[in-house]
Amino acid sequence: MTLSDTLQTSFKTVLSYRIRSLLIVLAMALGVAAVVVLTALGDGARNYIINQFSSIGTNLLVVLPGRAETAGSFPGAILGQTPRDLTLADAQLIGRIPQVKRYAPLNVGAAELSAANRLREVTVLGSNTNLIPIRHMQLAQGNFLAQGSENSAQIVLGAKIAQEFFPRSQAIGQRIRLNDSRFLVSGVLAAQGESMGFNTDEIVIIPIHHAQSLFNTTSLFRILIEAKNHSEIESVKHAVLSVLKQSHDGEEDITVITQDAVLATFDRILHTMTLAVAGIAAISLIVAGILIMNVMLIAVTQRTTEIGLLKAIGATSANIRYLFFAEAIWLSAAGAILGFFLGQFGSWMIRIAYPLLPAWSPIWASTAGIAVALATGILASLFPASRAARLDPVNALSKR
């Protein structure tokens, strides 16, 4: 019996048991579709988060006070000392490292903003002119700490705040109060919306010196650094650590986080999540495989005399086995292909419903879904097929 005849014959058999075949194909298809859709969701979420996190800056490093790894490694802690603060002097030292493209010291706090008979609490960032490019923010109008105005009391308003306070007039040039200090609006941020849970439309930015006197502090919350290029991120990290160790009397009491490392961690965690989700979805494929096995065992019983007849007219055991195999392959292949398209359709619907989520199933997931479907189908048919092949023709013909 030729391969193509085996395939054709079993295809006809599959077609002639319409309802039975349809149910199996559907079960398989739902399994594959589940793999495709769930991995599309998982990978979409991963890409979404990675993109968001990448968009906050390029080649970014963040310096924060204190050692993050182990509390005990800071010897001062035993003596009741708190770690040394980060200061503007530290920031300036960092600025001298050759691989550093630019840096921005950062203070964050809340203050009351009042102008034009309005009053509200806002988040205040204190920084220098580099904050805006380092954090990939954009000014819609005006500027921030342009040359020659480094020490003036100027303020940049988030898009929404500018809109709230000066709905009908030009915000730039207006006077505004933060707590008791006066500021002159020098710029307005472009509307950006929320990113990483932080809405830049509802913040204000003032020069770092003003922020420190506003919050009555000399220490910094963070220092943001942009390396000159990607390959220098690690060397910047080491340079920062050693420069600040020196200036902190030999204590390594700061932590440097690179955007890269955080990205890699996110990526790993979310990728693992996608894998886990795919695995769970694949269980439904195993269930479909068990369904195939059951239905095939029933088919062998139903078609016992037919199998006996085939042997009587010269079919070998191998012929019979391949016929049942081929049936399983048709069913699972049809299920896999239908499931793949169902899954793609489902992912497309998700992308329509949530345009921000890049819900594309990764190729490995679709391939694995289809492969697992085929493999379970074939595995599930092994036992029924060999049972059919082993049937004794005389007994089969008389259904003894």
Added chain:
Amino acid sequence: MIRLTAITRTFHMGDQAVHALNDINLYIGSGEYVSIMGPSGSGKSTLLNIIGLLDRPDSGSYELDNRMIIDLSETEQAQVRREKIGFVFQSFHLVPRLTAAENIELPLILSGIPQKQRQSRVEEALQAFELMQRANHRPAELSGGQRQRVAIARATVMQPSVILADEPTGNLDHQIGSEVMALLEDLHHRGTTLIVVTHDRELGARAHRQIGMRDGKILTDQSNDAV
């Protein structure tokens, strides 16, 4: 040519042994027309199944067309069944979801004969057994006589040298039964060895050689030299 020597076949039902065939010695020449008769349970079907390679004897030897059959592998035996033997059963054993033409085509498919040749051979067989109008009907839509004609067409489409018929008229009325017998005898006239198991004395008497069985043994073996 069929030569059975000291064939035995015993079935075990619990601790009871049934000697379905008990030391059978039989020679059937090429082109003979043989009927096998005997009471129910005398071993007729078992004998036919062994001749048709559906069953293996417990002991004894079997030679078919100068070939020792017992030593052949399963695959080789299947090939012999395909090429040399045609089976006709009492209950037709057509595949219910296939049409008459597709049922007839089955042995050709199993033999790996290409599609084009298959078509013309099926066509010939349909014509020979006057089934042209019924080619695309399923067995459920055919009468008993038509079903048996399809079964005979299927048994002969590979042009076997031996036709084995186990009560081919058992499910047919007398008139249709003798028409079916006439078709089988027609094959015999064209040189095929024909072995028919039957309960019908009248039909059995039409054969040139009549074998009587009882309790797994050949009791009588007579030839009508008159024919």
